[in-house]
Amino acid sequence: MDYVTIALAxxxxxxxxxxxxxxxxxxxxxxxxxxxxxxFANEEEGxxxxxxxxxxxxxxxxxxxADIGIVGKDTLLDTKANVYExxxxxxxxxxxxxxxxxxxxxxxxxKTRVATKYVNVAKNFFQKKGEPIEIIKLSGSVELAxxxxxxxxxVDIVETGTTLKENGLVILENICEVSARLIANKASFKTKADxxxxxxxxxxxxxxxxKYSP
Amino acid sequence: MExxxxxxxxxxxxxxxxxxVAKESVMGRIKSIFRSFGYxxxxxxxxxxxDSFSMVEGGMNKDEMFKLIDPSGxxxxxxxxxxxxxxxxxxxxQKNGGYQKYSYVSNVFRMNDEQNGMRREFTQGGIEYLxxxxxxxxxxxxxxxxxxxxxxxxxNFQIDLGHAxxxxxxxxxxxxxxxxxxxxxxxxxxxxFAELAxxxxxxxxxxxxxxxxxQMPYLYGKPEKVMDAAKTYVQNAxxxxxxxxxxRVYCILKDYGYEKYISIDLGMIGHMDYYTGVIFxxxxxxxxxxxxxxxRYDQLTKYYGCSMPATGFGxxxxxxxxxxxxxxxxxxxxxxxxxxxxxKDANRVKALRLASELREQGFIVECDVVENDLxxxxxxxxxxxxxxxxxxxxxxLKIINLRNNEIYGSTVPEFFKNLGxxxxxxxxx
Numbered sequence: 001m002d003y004v005t006i007a008l009a010x011x012x013x014x015x016x017x018x019x020x021x022x023x024x025x026x027x028x029x030x031x032x033x034x035x036x037x038x039x040f041a042n043e044e045e046g047x048x049x050x051x052x053x054x055x056x057x058x059x060x061x062x063x064x065x066a067d068i069g070i071v072g073k074d075t076l077l078d079t080k081a082n083v084y085e086x087x088x089x090x091x092x093x094x095x096x097x098x099x100x101x102x103x104x105x106x107x108x109x110x111k112t113r114v115a116t117k118y119v120n121v122a123k124n125f126f127q128k129k130g131e132p133i134e135i136i137k138l139s140g141s142v143e144l145a146x147x148x149x150x151x152x153x154x155v156d157i158v159e160t161g162t163t164l165k166e167n168g169l170v171i172l173e174n175i176c177e178v179s180a181r182l183i184a185n186k187a188s189f190k191t192k193a194d195x196x197x198x199x200x201x202x203x204x205x206x207x208x209x210x211k212y213s214p
Numbered sequence: 215m216e217x218x219x220x221x222x223x224x225x226x227x228x229x230x231x232x233x234x235v236a237k238e239s240v241m242g243r244i245k246s247i248f249r250s251f252g253y254x255x256x257x258x259x260x261x262x263x264x265d266s267f268s269m270v271e272g273g274m275n276k277d278e279m280f281k282l283i284d285p286s287g288x289x290x291x292x293x294x295x296x297x298x299x300x301x302x303x304x305x306x307x308q309k310n311g312g313y314q315k316y317s318y319v320s321n322v323f324r325m326n327d328e329q330n331g332m333r334r335e336f337t338q339g340g341i342e343y344l345x346x347x348x349x350x351x352x353x354x355x356x357x358x359x360x361x362x363x364x365x366x367x368x369x370n371f372q373i374d375l376g377h378a379x380x381x382x383x384x385x386x387x388x389x390x391x392x393x394x395x396x397x398x399x400x401x402x403x404x405x406x407f408a409e410l411a412x413x414x415x416x417x418x419x420x421x422x423x424x425x426x427x428x429q430m431p432y433l434y435g436k437p438e439k440v441m442d443a444a445k446t447y448v449q450n451a452x453x454x455x456x457x458x459x460x461x462r463v464y465c466i467l468k469d470y471g472y473e474k475y476i477s478i479d480l481g482m483i484g485h486m487d488y489y490t491g492v493i494f495x496x497x498x499x500x501x502x503x504x505x506x507x508x509x510r511y512d513q514l515t516k517y518y519g520c521s522m523p524a525t526g527f528g529x530x531x532x533x534x535x536x537x538x539x540x541x542x543x544x545x546x547x548x549x550x551x552x553x554x555x556x557x558k559d560a561n562r563v564k565a566l567r568l569a570s571e572l573r574e575q576g577f578i579v580e581c582d583v584v585e586n587d588l589x590x591x592x593x594x595x596x597x598x599x600x601x602x603x604x605x606x607x608x609x610x611l612k613i614i615n616l617r618n619n620e621i622y623g624s625t626v627p628e629f630f631k632n633l634g635x636x637x638x639x640x641x642x643x
Binding site for chain 2: 086
């Protein structure tokens with residue numbers, strides 16, 4: 001039988017997902033939270049789990065190196081992968097927001113400078129508003145940018161808002177809600193239809209149940 | 215020369231000898247399948263006017279085309295696709311209302327086609343069947359796609375059928391802006407069930423219609439089952455007709471005995487908006503991308519002044535080669551040479567005559583001037599996969615068989631006599 005390969009983002013999302021799989025009767029016994037291993041197999045079910053960086057999950061799935069992936073909507077929005085986006089898994093919830101220093105009042109004499117890890121999300125949002133911007137792409141600690149005078153505002157993921165508050169930033173606007181999504185390779189969805197569909201159906205039931213029993 | 219200079223632009227690749235032999239053999243087999251069904255091969259210019267591609271509504275994405283500017287300031291494009299040029303040719307050649315069947319194997323150029331990884335130039339093979347509106351023409355085109363994959367010994371593949379008219383019929387019930395329509399199309403195409411439901415809440419439509427749109431992405435799987443389920447959601451005559459047409463094409467494929475390869479996905483809307491009827495994509499097990507696509511496009515030739523029904527498909531031959539490599543199924547032998555004939559100036563005439571006689575018998579023969587040290591010749595010969603070295607001397611031939619390292623002397627008549635025997639020997643077994 002051909003393996004079904006599932007790509008997960010390392011970290012918290014992977015922990016939750018492995019737990020979820022356990023609930024539907026697919027366990028990866030050698031998986032534990034801080035393992036250095038990157039690939040886990042369940043021979044009876046013919047499934048493989050691979051751990052990659054969040055941003056690479058859509059790439060693995062789009063190219064068919066993995067059949068299914070679980071990844072945040074934030075990453076999907078920014079990478080624009082050509083995949084089936086099949087299910088909202090309802091966990092890993094947070095939102096995209098524009099934030100700035102409390103005293104920031106906006107400016108009209110030049111383009112707004114936006115620091116972000118999510119270039120496409122920021123571009124699309126401001127384009128829809130018709131506001132010209134200049135993007136400064138950073139890889140982390142984006143909150144620092146307005147403080148150091150590198151940018152006027154930031155576009156970032158906000159979960160509780162604590163990081164923003166601690167750095168003296170406030171939310172100007174919310175862009176959209178994000179949560180974990182199940183994605184599937186368009187070819188695998190056809191060629192491994194039975195196996196892939198079985199997994200999706202099982203996950204769907206579990207997610208429905210979770211909704212009612214928090 | 216300085217090292218580290220980038221000699222090659224992104225997205226293009228050299229194909230080396232052995233890989234080329236393999237590719238050519240596959241292309242040859244594909245061409246002979248096309249030929250056997252009466253499709254006649256043509257070729258069209260590598261570049262054409264930008265306008266002849268951009269004027270087609272719902273055709274190639276304009277950002278994907280390579281553009282050039284000619285001295286008069288007109289914009290040209292490297293052909294991004296073969297269907298549009300062939301539609302142009304067919305419209306010009308249409309005379310007596312009959313049909314036209316064309317095939318092609320050509321390189322096409324696309325700037326950033328996600329479906330091709332980062333490849334910007336690739337070889338596409340395909341057919342276009344113009345002037346025949348019958349479902350049997352759709353069937354035949356799909357059959358050729360199947361034949362190619364079968365001919366390449368690919369066992370585990372699937373042809374996914376859809377119908378552009380089914381979705382278009384459904385959209386007739388709406389009054390959507392282009393942007394809204396595009397959004398809905400993308401959500402259905404990407405099976406984004408959750409967001410589709412969310413999006414539909416913003417439209418004021420009746421429940422039956424809402425349900426029909428919501429079910430679109432679920433209408434996939436086994437043909438009979440899907441077509442049965444789809445009947446519930448038919449809203450108008452166009453959808454009804456589309457479904458009947460799809461059913462008919464499926465029945466024809468059954469008559470060919472190919473139903474085992476067929477699945478249906480009515481949520482597949484097609485990568486080009488110019489499709490009007492049955493559309494299809496081919497997938498191979500463990501290969502992440504569609505390897506072939508096609509469908510019916512009855513409105514395309516009217517852009518070139520002659521309206522006629524048409525259907526066709528294209529297969530990405532470079533992707534097919536990747537699949538064959540993945541499954542270790544590249545059949546073609548690698549490059550080799552039968553004989554290397556070595557000579558000194560004094561024996562040149564004799565050596566060249568020997569070489570030419572051998573070539574006439576069908577052997578691959580190379581010639582070179584002999585050096586004092588045969589080692590260099592032997593090294594190069596094994597690198598080039600040369601089977602035997604023949605050193606032509608005044609009185610005789612010295613033959614080195616590089617396969618079994620045998621060295622022996624012979625005269626020319628003797629050599630040819632043994633050659634004949636060798637062949638006889640081979641043909642007995």
